[in-house]
Amino acid sequence: DAGVIQSPRHEVTEMGQEVTLRCKPISGHDYLFWYRQTMMRGLELLIYFNNNVPIDDSGMPEDRFSAKMPNASFSTLKIQPSEPRDSAVYFCASSPDGLGEQFFGPGTRLTVL
């Protein structure tokens, strides 16, 4: 298995633009997580899905952030409009059962100018 796949690996955009980050979880994993990592706050959970259904989005910072999982093999995290304070590394992770080991993707480094 190729592991969790994220794209793009790097994204540079200007303030106000829409940003879409993509994730393909490990096949057969029922849980998908989106995290954000910054120097100040470390790693924070944004939202997670179980069987494509959003379960907890309490970590989503603002309404500018939205996430979808249209099927078991694909999820997106969208920021519209983007702001410089959204600059961070965004990780996607998947897990077979939600209570055990989580497998992380390589992350997307987002820079908003």
Added chain:
Amino acid sequence: KQEVTQIPAALSVPEGENLVLNCSFTDSAIYNLQWFRQDPGKGLTSLLLIQSSQREQTSGRLNASLDKSSGRSTLYIAASQPGDSATYLCAVDGGSQGNLIFGKGTKLSVKP
């Protein structure tokens, strides 16, 4: 609210030394605890997962212990190597499925 603290924030040791990384958490009602490794510019690699009913887990030169009652975990690395240089993160699962709470990590540098 669960908080996870890792001390020290950074550690530099000569090759061959045995070392201990520390993790503490404020709420002992955890389901499991995981140790991760993160290399610069890379994602996280899971090293060890300890269920709340376990006291320790071992993988090669790594040994992780868990003391729920005191809210502490340690990651022991034996005979450290330069390839062990990375940031080590501790995370607790509070029992709410998927809600991993991370510490800010310990940046380890092993000098040849």
